[in-house]
Amino acid sequence: MALAYLAGGIVAGPVGLLWSVAAVLGVAVLAITQLGGPAFLGAAWVTRRLAGLERRRAGWVLGKAIEPPYVGLRGDTLRRRVTAAGTQPATWRDLAWLVLLFPLGLGLGIAAVVASAVSIGMLTAPLWAWAVPNPRAPFPVKPLMTTTGGRFSLVLLGLVLVPLAAWLIRLMARLEVTAARALLAPGEHRRLVEEAERLARTRARVVDAQAAELRRIERDLHDGAQARIVAAGMTLALAARKLRGAESPAAPDVDTARRQLDEALAELRRLVRGIHPPILTDRGLHAALAALAADSPMPVVIRGDPDLRFPAAVESAAYFVAAEGLANAAKHSGAGAGAIELCRTPAAVSIAVEDDGRGGADPAGSGLEGLRRRVEALDGTLTVDSPPGGPTRLRAEFPCAS
Structure with a gap:
């Protein structure tokens, strides 16, 4: 031979x-x-x-x-x-x-x-x-x-x-x-590419597992602790109704307990939404963004196809980008209106949040830095354009092949 x-x-x-x-x-x-x-x-x-x-x-x-x-x-x-x-x-x-x-x-x-x-x-x-x-x-x-x-x-x-x-x-x-x-023969370039692909697959599995665990925690809180608090509140409401008109020293304590349960329930609901909003799983990203816009103190326009669905980790990260952008606009920029734009290309998903406020947002702030880490964990990019005088535009892009 x-x-x-x-x-x-x-x-x-x-x-x-x-x-x-x-x-x-x-x-x-x-x-x-x-x-x-x-x-x-x-x-x-x-x-x-x-x-x-x-x-x-x-x-x-x-x-x-x-x-x-x-x-x-x-x-x-x-x-x-x-x-x-x-x-x-x-x-x-x-x-x-x-x-x-x-x-x-x-x-x-x-x-x-x-x-x-x-x-x-x-x-x-x-x-x-x-x-x-x-x-x-x-x-x-x-x-x-x-x-x-x-x-x-x-x-x-x-x-x-x-x-x-x-x-x-x-x-x-x-x-x-x-x-x-x-x-x-294969050289160092091929080895590095294969190692990067292996690490990307491993990270994707970790991200998916983390998203699934967060959804499980949200479901347990929603169906377990939250339901029990609601039941306890109803029991206290019945007790307060029975004590109404009676000269019982326990009546004020029952009313106080009801208020505390209502506050605990509201806090638990905020916690559940902060972990993983139920609407995101049930109805998708566009519906979750619509709910965010409805809760915002300023009018918010949403642009994008409402029927598009994406991987759970991408939807979760995009939702929190929009939530942080709207929260910052309402609290710090004095904005009168905002807009959310959701776009899909063959290779990526992008979400942009824009407001007409006074601008000057700090890209290194703790909230935006946390968002950046969340986006980069999915190989995405986060850009903040907020010149003094406005407007502020927050844009995140995630690789997401069709």
Whole structure:
């Protein structure tokens, strides 16, 4: 297999060089036109196919093919796909190998073929040497080729040279395949991308688990503690009705207990909404935003498709971005009106909260900093634009593929 690998380099080397030169020149010429991007992607595709053949060919020596090093070309536009292909080191390492293969594969391939041909020729000298008489050949070629004893001496010499030729061929194959593995095998870039993807999946599972746990806590509080407080309040209301008009010293205490239960219930409801609003689970983000707008002391306009649903963690983070934006507008900016805009693209979800207040919001404030951490936990971005005099615009964007 080592000989077949080296012999294949005699053909693969010139093919790789010709394609590399043609691809570079073609892309360079078309780069000034609108065909530059498609030409680059097409050239990269063909280069990857040729490099894939080289990886499989290296498997003849290694025992298995070299693993591809590529990362998927992500992007919803041609420009982004071109950028993704161009920034991958594997794209240029493939091209470098096709260029290097010409001198390396051609030189080592010819050397291997010559060594094999000489060894086989010596072993079979009695079968063919008699047919090429050369009376003017120099010594010791003449006696070796033209006499029977010389021909069988060539056989003995071939038996000695065959192991040496085999060792040399294996050495040259290892040299070439080592160079191929250095350029064609996955490198640090692929390892880092895979590690980042693994960490992203792990974090997504943690975020989803946390969101599910918050929903469970909200449900337990809503269906358990809150229901029991409501029942206790009703019991106290009945007791207060029975004591009404009676001169009982317990009547004021019952009224006080009712007020305390009402306050506790209101506080518990605020806590539940702060953990995870029930309406967010039941009716979705748009309905939850509508409820926020209805509770706001200023008129708030909501723009966006009311039927859109998103992952639970994204909906929760977007809801709290809107809640913080409206709360800040009502408390600090003196705004008279606000707006919430919810947008969806093929790759992201964005929510923007705007008010007509006096501006000057501090992006490093504790509330906005907490929101930033919540958004960034989902690989999102939070931007605050609040010049003095207003308006203030709070915008969060979350990656969310369709």
